[in-house]
Amino acid sequence: METQQKGKCITLKGSAELVKKYL
Incomplete structure (x- = not known):
């Protein structure tokens, strides 16, 4: 997913x- 690629760039924060927005 694109979110995973972006997350890796923006660290865990x-x-x-x-994730909060998805929940």
């Missing part, structure tokens, strides 16, 4: 924010 970015991923956490995306």
Whole structure:
């Protein structure tokens, strides 16, 4: 998924924010 690629670039903090929005 594109989100995974972006998350890797934005570190875990970015991923956490995306997960929060999804939840």
